[in-house]
Amino acid sequence: MATDVTTIHDQPVLSLAGVTRSFGSRTILDGISLDVDRGELLGLLGPSGSGKTTLIKLITGIDRCDTGDIKLLGERMPKLAMLSRIGYMAQSDALYNELSAKQNLRFFGKLYGLQGERLQARIQAVMRIVDLTEHLGKPVAAYSGGMKRRLSLAIALLHEPEVLILDEPTVGIDPVLRLSIWEELLGMRDSGTTIILTTHVMDEADRCDRIGLLRGGRLTAVDTPEALKRRSGSATIEEAFIALGGGEAQ
Numbered sequence: 001m002a003t004d005v006t007t008i009h010d011q012p013v014l015s016l017a018g019v020t021r022s023f024g025s026r027t028i029l030d031g032i033s034l035d036v037d038r039g040e041l042l043g044l045l046g047p048s049g050s051g052k053t054t055l056i057k058l059i060t061g062i063d064r065c066d067t068g069d070i071k072l073l074g075e076r077m078p079k080l081a082m083l084s085r086i087g088y089m090a091q092s093d094a095l096y097n098e099l100s101a102k103q104n105l106r107f108f109g110k111l112y113g114l115q116g117e118r119l120q121a122r123i124q125a126v127m128r129i130v131d132l133t134e135h136l137g138k139p140v141a142a143y144s145g146g147m148k149r150r151l152s153l154a155i156a157l158l159h160e161p162e163v164l165i166l167d168e169p170t171v172g173i174d175p176v177l178r179l180s181i182w183e184e185l186l187g188m189r190d191s192g193t194t195i196i197l198t199t200h201v202m203d204e205a206d207r208c209d210r211i212g213l214l215r216g217g218r219l220t221a222v223d224t225p226e227a228l229k230r231r232s233g234s235a236t237i238e239e240a241f242i243a244l245g246g247g248e249a250q
Protein backbone atom coordinates (compact mmCIF):
# COMPACT_ATOMS: atom_id res chain seq x y z
CA MET A 1 0.00 0.00 0.00
CA ALA A 2 1.33 3.45 -0.90
CA THR A 3 2.18 5.66 2.11
CA ASP A 4 0.21 8.90 1.93
CA VAL A 5 1.31 12.25 3.32
CA THR A 6 -1.01 11.99 6.33
CA THR A 7 0.58 8.70 7.35
CA ILE A 8 4.10 10.17 7.16
CA HIS A 9 3.01 13.18 9.21
CA ASP A 10 1.54 10.94 11.90
CA GLN A 11 4.70 8.91 12.32
CA PRO A 12 6.95 9.78 15.24
CA VAL A 13 9.77 12.13 14.25
CA LEU A 14 12.16 9.96 16.26
CA SER A 15 11.75 6.30 17.01
CA LEU A 16 14.22 4.29 19.09
CA ALA A 17 13.68 0.56 19.48
CA GLY A 18 15.86 -1.61 21.71
CA VAL A 19 18.94 0.59 21.24
CA THR A 20 22.13 -0.70 22.83
CA ARG A 21 25.65 0.75 22.84
CA SER A 22 28.70 -0.64 24.61
CA PHE A 23 32.27 0.57 24.84
CA GLY A 24 34.53 -2.43 25.39
CA SER A 25 32.86 -4.55 28.06
CA ARG A 26 30.82 -1.60 29.44
CA THR A 27 27.21 -1.36 28.38
CA ILE A 28 26.40 2.34 28.31
CA LEU A 29 22.92 2.16 26.77
CA ASP A 30 20.84 -0.93 27.36
CA GLY A 31 17.66 -1.44 25.35
CA ILE A 32 16.45 2.15 24.94
CA SER A 33 13.02 2.44 23.31
CA LEU A 34 11.31 5.77 22.84
CA ASP A 35 9.12 7.66 20.37
CA VAL A 36 9.15 11.45 20.01
CA ASP A 37 6.32 13.20 18.17
CA ARG A 38 6.45 16.18 15.85
CA GLY A 39 6.45 19.45 17.75
CA GLU A 40 7.44 17.79 21.01
CA LEU A 41 10.16 19.06 23.34
CA LEU A 42 11.82 16.10 25.03
CA GLY A 43 14.41 16.58 27.76
CA LEU A 44 16.93 13.88 28.61
CA LEU A 45 17.91 13.97 32.25
CA GLY A 46 20.36 11.75 34.07
CA PRO A 47 23.41 11.77 36.31
CA SER A 48 26.77 12.56 34.79
CA GLY A 49 27.98 9.55 32.79
CA SER A 50 24.50 8.04 32.42
CA GLY A 51 24.77 8.04 28.63
CA LYS A 52 22.91 11.18 27.54
CA THR A 53 25.59 12.35 25.10
CA THR A 54 26.07 8.80 23.83
CA LEU A 55 22.35 8.62 23.05
CA ILE A 56 22.37 12.06 21.38
CA LYS A 57 25.26 10.97 19.15
CA LEU A 58 23.34 7.86 18.09
CA ILE A 59 20.26 9.94 17.28
CA THR A 60 22.25 12.39 15.12
CA GLY A 61 24.04 9.52 13.37
CA ILE A 62 27.51 10.56 14.55
CA ASP A 63 27.79 7.16 16.22
CA ARG A 64 26.14 3.83 15.45
CA CYS A 65 24.23 1.60 17.90
CA ASP A 66 25.33 -2.03 18.42
CA THR A 67 21.80 -3.43 18.36
CA GLY A 68 18.38 -1.90 17.90
CA ASP A 69 16.90 0.52 15.46
CA ILE A 70 16.89 4.32 15.21
CA LYS A 71 14.62 6.16 12.80
CA LEU A 72 14.73 9.93 12.43
CA LEU A 73 12.17 11.60 10.14
CA GLY A 74 11.43 8.16 8.75
CA GLU A 75 15.08 7.43 7.83
CA ARG A 76 17.15 4.72 9.47
CA MET A 77 20.18 6.27 11.20
CA PRO A 78 23.03 6.80 10.73
CA LYS A 79 22.53 8.60 7.42
CA LEU A 80 24.86 11.42 6.38
CA ALA A 81 22.23 13.26 4.33
CA MET A 82 20.15 13.76 7.48
CA LEU A 83 22.66 16.28 8.86
CA SER A 84 21.09 19.03 6.74
CA ARG A 85 17.64 18.26 8.17
CA ILE A 86 18.66 18.53 11.80
CA GLY A 87 20.19 21.26 13.92
CA TYR A 88 22.80 19.73 16.18
CA MET A 89 24.62 21.43 19.00
CA ALA A 90 27.32 19.24 20.50
CA GLN A 91 28.56 19.45 24.07
CA SER A 92 31.93 20.75 22.92
CA ASP A 93 31.88 23.63 20.47
CA ALA A 94 32.89 22.82 16.90
CA LEU A 95 33.90 26.28 15.75
CA TYR A 96 36.72 27.73 13.68
CA ASN A 97 38.55 29.87 16.24
CA GLU A 98 40.63 31.80 13.72
CA LEU A 99 37.51 32.92 11.83
CA SER A 100 35.00 35.56 12.93
CA ALA A 101 31.53 34.55 14.09
CA LYS A 102 30.12 35.81 10.80
CA GLN A 103 32.59 33.73 8.79
CA ASN A 104 31.69 30.67 10.87
CA LEU A 105 27.99 31.28 10.26
CA ARG A 106 28.56 31.78 6.52
CA PHE A 107 30.58 28.58 6.34
CA PHE A 108 27.96 26.45 8.12
CA GLY A 109 25.11 28.24 6.32
CA LYS A 110 26.60 27.30 2.95
CA LEU A 111 27.01 23.70 4.11
CA TYR A 112 23.27 23.74 4.81
CA GLY A 113 22.58 25.16 1.34
CA LEU A 114 21.80 28.75 2.41
CA GLN A 115 23.10 31.65 0.38
CA GLY A 116 22.66 35.32 -0.59
CA GLU A 117 20.02 37.40 1.15
CA ARG A 118 18.46 34.40 2.83
CA LEU A 119 21.77 33.51 4.49
CA GLN A 120 22.26 37.15 5.56
CA ALA A 121 18.78 37.33 7.05
CA ARG A 122 19.19 34.05 8.93
CA ILE A 123 22.59 35.14 10.31
CA GLN A 124 20.99 38.32 11.67
CA ALA A 125 18.01 36.41 13.10
CA VAL A 126 19.99 33.72 14.94
CA MET A 127 22.57 36.17 16.31
CA ARG A 128 19.70 38.25 17.70
CA ILE A 129 18.29 35.16 19.46
CA VAL A 130 21.59 34.49 21.21
CA ASP A 131 22.29 38.20 21.75
CA LEU A 132 25.58 38.26 19.86
CA THR A 133 24.74 40.74 17.11
CA GLU A 134 27.34 43.21 18.39
CA HIS A 135 30.06 40.56 18.24
CA LEU A 136 29.41 39.29 14.70
CA GLY A 137 32.75 40.51 13.35
CA LYS A 138 34.87 39.36 16.28
CA PRO A 139 37.20 36.36 15.90
CA VAL A 140 35.84 33.36 17.78
CA ALA A 141 39.22 33.06 19.53
CA ALA A 142 38.26 36.27 21.40
CA TYR A 143 34.88 34.86 22.51
CA SER A 144 34.28 33.70 26.10
CA GLY A 145 33.14 30.11 26.76
CA GLY A 146 29.51 31.22 27.14
CA MET A 147 29.67 33.24 23.90
CA LYS A 148 30.99 30.17 22.07
CA ARG A 149 28.04 28.12 23.40
CA ARG A 150 25.68 30.81 22.14
CA LEU A 151 27.34 30.88 18.72
CA SER A 152 27.10 27.08 18.52
CA LEU A 153 23.38 27.35 19.27
CA ALA A 154 23.01 30.05 16.61
CA ILE A 155 24.64 27.71 14.05
CA ALA A 156 22.26 24.87 15.02
CA LEU A 157 19.28 27.20 14.40
CA LEU A 158 20.62 28.71 11.16
CA HIS A 159 18.80 26.57 8.58
CA GLU A 160 15.49 26.36 10.52
CA PRO A 161 15.74 22.58 10.86
CA GLU A 162 12.72 20.34 11.47
CA VAL A 163 14.52 18.74 14.39
CA LEU A 164 16.82 20.35 16.95
CA ILE A 165 19.14 18.11 18.94
CA LEU A 166 20.92 20.09 21.64
CA ASP A 167 23.43 18.67 24.11
CA GLU A 168 23.34 20.93 27.18
CA PRO A 169 22.56 24.06 25.15
CA THR A 170 22.50 26.54 28.04
CA VAL A 171 25.65 25.58 29.95
CA GLY A 172 27.65 28.73 30.70
CA ILE A 173 24.84 31.06 29.63
CA ASP A 174 23.62 33.64 32.16
CA PRO A 175 20.10 33.27 33.63
CA VAL A 176 18.52 36.20 31.77
CA LEU A 177 19.70 35.06 28.35
CA ARG A 178 18.92 31.44 29.27
CA LEU A 179 15.29 32.43 29.83
CA SER A 180 15.07 34.29 26.54
CA ILE A 181 16.67 31.37 24.69
CA TRP A 182 14.07 29.09 26.29
CA GLU A 183 11.28 31.38 25.09
CA GLU A 184 12.69 31.04 21.55
CA LEU A 185 12.91 27.25 21.86
CA LEU A 186 9.32 27.03 23.12
CA GLY A 187 8.22 29.28 20.24
CA MET A 188 9.95 26.99 17.73
CA ARG A 189 8.34 23.98 19.40
CA ASP A 190 4.95 25.69 19.08
CA SER A 191 5.54 26.16 15.35
CA GLY A 192 6.22 22.45 14.91
CA THR A 193 9.96 22.03 15.46
CA THR A 194 10.80 18.86 17.36
CA ILE A 195 13.40 19.47 20.06
CA ILE A 196 15.46 16.90 21.92
CA LEU A 197 17.88 18.25 24.48
CA THR A 198 19.91 17.22 27.49
CA THR A 199 20.04 19.31 30.60
CA HIS A 200 21.23 19.33 34.19
CA VAL A 201 19.07 22.31 35.04
CA MET A 202 15.89 21.29 36.84
CA ASP A 203 13.77 24.30 35.98
CA GLU A 204 14.60 23.68 32.31
CA ALA A 205 13.49 20.05 32.67
CA ASP A 206 10.23 21.35 34.10
CA ARG A 207 9.57 23.26 30.86
CA CYS A 208 9.90 20.18 28.63
CA ASP A 209 6.77 18.43 27.31
CA ARG A 210 8.22 15.12 28.45
CA ILE A 211 11.34 14.10 30.33
CA GLY A 212 13.27 10.89 29.79
CA LEU A 213 15.19 9.82 32.91
CA LEU A 214 18.38 7.90 32.11
CA ARG A 215 19.99 5.76 34.74
CA GLY A 216 22.46 2.87 34.43
CA GLY A 217 21.98 2.71 30.67
CA ARG A 218 18.20 2.44 30.89
CA LEU A 219 15.33 4.89 30.53
CA THR A 220 13.82 4.55 33.99
CA ALA A 221 10.86 6.83 33.22
CA VAL A 222 9.51 8.88 30.32
CA ASP A 223 6.63 11.19 31.12
CA THR A 224 5.48 14.77 31.52
CA PRO A 225 7.08 16.71 34.39
CA GLU A 226 3.69 16.83 36.16
CA ALA A 227 3.16 13.07 35.83
CA LEU A 228 6.69 12.35 37.09
CA LYS A 229 6.07 14.51 40.15
CA ARG A 230 2.66 12.91 40.77
CA ARG A 231 3.99 9.39 40.33
CA SER A 232 6.81 9.94 42.82
CA GLY A 233 4.77 12.07 45.23
CA SER A 234 7.30 14.89 44.77
CA ALA A 235 6.73 18.62 44.85
CA THR A 236 9.60 19.42 42.50
CA ILE A 237 11.15 17.80 39.46
CA GLU A 238 14.42 17.62 41.39
CA GLU A 239 12.80 15.41 44.07
CA ALA A 240 11.05 13.36 41.38
CA PHE A 241 14.39 12.88 39.62
CA ILE A 242 15.97 11.47 42.78
CA ALA A 243 12.88 9.43 43.78
CA LEU A 244 12.63 7.83 40.33
CA GLY A 245 16.22 6.65 40.38
CA GLY A 246 17.86 9.63 38.71
CA GLY A 247 20.57 9.79 41.36
CA GLU A 248 21.85 12.98 42.85
CA ALA A 249 20.72 16.06 41.00
CA GLN A 250 23.53 18.19 39.63
Ligand SMILES: Nc1ncnc2c1ncn2[C@@H]1O[C@H](COP(=O)(O)OP(=O)(O)OP(=O)(O)O)[C@@H](O)[C@H]1O
Binding pocket: 023, 028, 046, 047, 048, 049, 050, 051, 052, 053, 054, 055
Ligand atom coordinates in the same frame (compact mmCIF):
# COMPACT_ATOMS: atom_id res chain seq x y z
N1 LIG B 1 34.00 6.74 22.84
C1 LIG B 1 33.94 6.25 24.08
N2 LIG B 1 34.77 5.27 24.49
C2 LIG B 1 34.69 4.76 25.74
N3 LIG B 1 33.82 5.17 26.69
C3 LIG B 1 32.96 6.15 26.35
C4 LIG B 1 32.98 6.75 25.04
N4 LIG B 1 32.01 7.70 25.00
C5 LIG B 1 31.42 7.71 26.21
N5 LIG B 1 31.99 6.77 27.01
C6 LIG B 1 31.60 6.47 28.40
O1 LIG B 1 30.20 6.30 28.41
C7 LIG B 1 29.64 6.80 29.63
C8 LIG B 1 28.52 7.77 29.29
O2 LIG B 1 29.08 8.95 28.74
P1 LIG B 1 28.16 10.14 28.23
O3 LIG B 1 29.08 11.22 27.76
O4 LIG B 1 27.16 9.62 27.29
O5 LIG B 1 27.43 10.58 29.60
P2 LIG B 1 26.52 11.84 29.91
O6 LIG B 1 25.29 11.33 30.56
O7 LIG B 1 26.33 12.66 28.68
O8 LIG B 1 27.40 12.62 30.96
P3 LIG B 1 27.52 14.20 31.31
O9 LIG B 1 26.22 14.59 31.94
O10 LIG B 1 28.65 14.26 32.27
O11 LIG B 1 27.79 14.91 30.02
C9 LIG B 1 30.79 7.43 30.40
O12 LIG B 1 31.22 6.50 31.37
C10 LIG B 1 31.86 7.64 29.34
O13 LIG B 1 33.14 7.55 29.90
